[in-house]
Amino acid sequence: MTPTIELDGLEVQLGGRTILQGLTGVLKSRAIGLLGPNGAGKSTLINTLLGFHTPSKGRVRVLGLDSHANSKELRSLVGYMPENDAFIAKMSGVRFVRYMAEISGLPPEQAMERAHEAFVYVGLGEARYRPVGTYSLGMKQLAKLAQAIAHGPKVLILDEPTNGMDPPARKRLIELIREIREASDICLLLSSHLLRDVEETCDEVLILRNGKIASICNLVEERRANRKFLELETLGAEANFTSALEGLGCECAVFTSGRIKVVMPDSVEIREVFKVAADRGVQIRRMNHRRDSLEDIFLSAMEQTGAPDGRL
C-alpha cells in the first residue's frame, strides 16, 4: 500500500532561513494530524505538500506523487482548506464553491450540483445564496470546507479547521470531518493547535518542533497498547483484594486513599475485577481506562526535543 506521506530528508528554506530541517519519516494512516507550537513549520509543510514551496533538499511525496515534480497531478487529488480567510466576498456561497469546483475541472452542471450538495452537507444550505462576505467566522470556515470537498478530492488538507468556531460549531465540524473520513477512502491531513481535534479525527500524528520532527506517533497503536491499564479508586480495599487481582494475573500498585493501578493481561476482562471486588465487599468508586492521551504524547515529544514548556 502506498504511504500517505513520505518525507525524505525534506528541507525548505524561505528568505534565507531554514524552516524545515531534514524531515524524514513515513506516515501510512489515512488520517494524519499535524501538531506543533507556533513557528514549528506546520504551514510550511502544508504549503510544500501543495507545491507552493520548492524543497531546497530532499523531497516529500503524497500518495506516491512528488510534491515538486508531480505538483499538478498531486493538486488534482487535493482539497485544501487554508487557515486564513480565503473567499471571494461578493460571490454567493454556492457560486463561490461552484467556481472552485469548475477550476478543479468539473463541468459547469456537475460543479453546480456538487456545490449545492457540499453546501447542504456542511450545514449551510439556508445561507448558500448569501454573499460569502456576510458570513460569520464559523460559516466562512464551513464554506472553505465545502469548496475543499466539492470536487471530491482524494486528499483533504485542513489547516486549523476549527479556528474561531464556538464549541457547538467546532463539534459539528469535527463530526463532519469524521464522517467524510468514514464515508470514503479520502486521506486526511489535519493541522491544528487543538490536541482534541487531532485526537478525535486522526489515527497518526506528526509532531513538529523548530522545523524538525519531534515525534511520529500512531494513535491507534497507542490506544491499543494502553487498553488494559486501569486506575481504580476504591473504598474498603484490603490486601486480599490486590492479592486476588494478582491471582488473576494482574499487576497492582497501591497508593494512598484507596487508589490502585492495575495492569491486566489480555485474558482478564474488566467484569472479573468487579466480581473480585463484589466478593470482598470492596466499593469501586471510580474506574478509568488510563491511557497516554495525545497531550501526554505531545508533551513527552516536546521534552525529548528539549522544549522548555511544550506550550502550544
Add this chain to the structure above:
Amino acid sequence: MAVYKRRYNSYTGSLTPQWSRFFVLTRFAFMDLFKSRFFVILLILCIVPCLFSAGYIFVANNKTLQLLMQVRSEAADFFKVENQYFIIIMVVQAEAAFLLNCWVGPVLIAGDLTNGALPLFLSRPFTRADYVFGKLAVLGLLLSAVTWVPCLLLFALQAGLAHDGWIWSHLWMVVPIVLCSAIWILALSLLSLAVSAWVKLRIVATGVTFIIFFIPAGLGEMFNAIMGTHWGALLNFSYMFRIILERGFRDPYRMLGRMARNEIPISAAWASLICLCVLSLVILNARLRARETVRG
C-alpha cells in the same frame, strides 16, 4: 453527496480539459461584469463612435445620399476613407479602450487578493500563468470588442461599398489595425492587472491606472524641457502608441505634427510599450504568490 442523503461521496464523473480551465475565470468575470448597468452603458458608449463611423462610410460611398445632403463637389473630398480615416478611428477607439480598461481591470484580481482566495486557485491543478491568462482574456476580449474588431468590420464595410478594387489596394491596413490594437490591448491589460494585484481598493486602482498614463508623461515633458531632448516622450505611452499607429498606417507626418520635429524611432516606441508590459509582468509575478504567512 446527494442533498437528500447528506452523505459525502467522492466525484467520479468526467473532467474538463486542463487547457480550457483558464476560461472559467473569464466566464465568471464576464457574468459579474454584465450584472453592472454602468458597465453595459460604458460598453455601449465605447461602440457608439464605430456606429457613427459606419454611417460616415455609408455616406462616403453613396453619391445619391451626398446629392440629397447637397454636399458640394469640393467638399466631397471630406468623405474620403483612407489610412488617415482609420488612424482617427483607431485613436478614438484606443481612448475608449483605455476608459473601459480603467473600469474593468482594477476589479479583476483585487477581489481575489483582498480576502486571500488566491491559494484556493493555486492549490488546484491551476498555475499562476493560467490565472493571469484567464484574467487577461477578460480584458483581451473586451478591449478587442472596441478596437480591432469594429475597425475590421468598418474596413469590411468600406471594402464592400467601395467596389473598385479598394480592398486590394488597402488590404495592408488589416495588419496595422490588428497589430497596433494588439500591443495597446496587451499594454493596457497587463498594466491594469498589475495595478489590480498591487492596489486592492478599486477606486485607488482606477486612479493609479490613470496616474501611470499621465504622471510619467508629464515627467517626460519636464525632462524634455530641462535637458533639451525629446526622449522623455518615451514615458508618454499614449504618444508612443500614436507613433506606432501612424507609422503602421504609413502616415508619419500629416496627422502628427510633433513627429516631424521630434523624431522618435518606431523601435523606441515599441520598446517603450514592451517595457511597460514587462514591468507589469514583473509586478504580477511578485504579487501573485500562493504561499501564506509563515509565522515564527
